Amino acid sequence: MYKAKVNVTLRPSILDPKGKAAHHALQNLGLKEVQQVRIGKFIELDVDAKDAAEAKKIVESACTQLLANEVMEDFEITIES
Amino acid sequence: MATFGVLVFPGSNCDHDAYHALKHVMNSDVKFLWHKDTDLSGIDFLIVPGGFSYGDYLRSGAIARFSPIMQEVVKFAEKGGPVMGICNGFQILLEAGLIPGAMMHNEKLKFVCKNVYIRTESTDSIFTSGLEKGQILDVPVSHGEGNYFIEEDGLKSLQDNDQILFRYCDAKGELTAEANFNGSIDHIAGICNEGRNVLGMMPHPERAMEKLLGSEDGKPIFESILNSLSVT
Numbered sequence: 664m665y666k667a668k669v670n671v672t673l674r675p676s677i678l679d680p681k682g683k684a685a686h687h688a689l690q691n692l693g694l695k696e697v698q699q700v701r702i703g704k705f706i707e708l709d710v711d712a713k714d715a716a717e718a719k720k721i722v723e724s725a726c727t728q729l730l731a732n733e734v735m736e737d738f739e740i741t742i743e744s
Numbered sequence: 745m746a747t748f749g750v751l752v753f754p755g756s757n758c759d760h761d762a763y764h765a766l767k768h769v770m771n772s773d774v775k776f777l778w779h780k781d782t783d784l785s786g787i788d789f790l791i792v793p794g795g796f797s798y799g800d801y802l803r804s805g806a807i808a809r810f811s812p813i814m815q816e817v818v819k820f821a822e823k824g825g826p827v828m829g830i831c832n833g834f835q836i837l838l839e840a841g842l843i844p845g846a847m848m849h850n851e852k853l854k855f856v857c858k859n860v861y862i863r864t865e866s867t868d869s870i871f872t873s874g875l876e877k878g879q880i881l882d883v884p885v886s887h888g889e890g891n892y893f894i895e896e897d898g899l900k901s902l903q904d905n906d907q908i909l910f911r912y913c914d915a916k917g918e919l920t921a922e923a924n925f926n927g928s929i930d931h932i933a934g935i936c937n938e939g940r941n942v943l944g945m946m947p948h949p950e951r952a953m954e955k956l957l958g959s960e961d962g963k964p965i966f967e968s969i970l971n972s973l974s975v976t
Contacts, residue, residue: 677848677893680851
């Protein structure tokens with residue numbers, strides 16, 4: 664069994680109003696050093712595959728079909744055994 | 745007489761509004777189609793209604809597009825069958841790839857529920873053939889994710905192919921920044937596919953069918969549809 668960790672993030676060209684709102688709140692908290700905030704999604708999947716390469720392939724297919732909308736989102740996969 | 749099919753997903757909440765608009769205001773034949781149904785025989789026109797299908801989990805419309813009935817809706821649309829997606833229905837059609845683009849959270853992050861004005865941008869479709877170009881409609885919106893987005897090339901092709909049917913405007917029909925309350929690119933409120941048989945729109949014409957309930961500006965859209973269906 665492999666554990667897949669997926670980060671889904673808005674493409675850099677896309678405005679992230681949630682990130683902006685969080686950034687604004689952090690500024691109000693006095694954390695002026697924080698220059699930018701982008702909010703995405705973190706998804707964990709348990710995958711039954713014969714090796715890490717196969718697990719990655721399965722998760723890639725999950726991402727392109729459902730977990731991410733590639734019109735506006737990018738995704739990054741990490742596979743752990 | 746044409747028969748309309750209104751899809752019902754767990755979480756749909758405008759299915760009955762669409763049914764009422766068609767059955768009791770337009771006096772048409774209409775039936776509900778459950779999300780697990782796969783038989784569209786006898787249906788001439790499909791409505792994907794508003795609501796929060798599957799709780800809007802993951803992204804609005806993302807789960808609904810894989811429901812059994814949506815596989816049939818895609819086939820129906822690809823054969824030229826007319827389909828109209830309203831609000832969550834628009835989001836589902838985008839996720840299903842029947843219309844290009846995607847929906848993001850409203851620019852100001854608020855769920856907006858109010859009446860807005862939209863301007864008819866093209867009358868070259870079965871949905872808008874009975875309207876005048878530039879005609880302003882007073883219709884309600886009710887959504888948190890209606891900020892339409894498409895890449896620059898995609899936008900250009902929507903503009904070049906006259907696929908933008910409705911834009912958010914003010915009472916006079918001007919495209920002011922305030923009128924574009926959700927931040928949609930190019931003020932887009934409704935677009936059709938290249939084949940012009942699939943419409944997606946965020947505002948709810950089915951909730952603007954009776955003067956008594958505030959506005960009947962949604963009616964000309966359904967009149968256009970009924971006229972086109974009786975001709976073909």
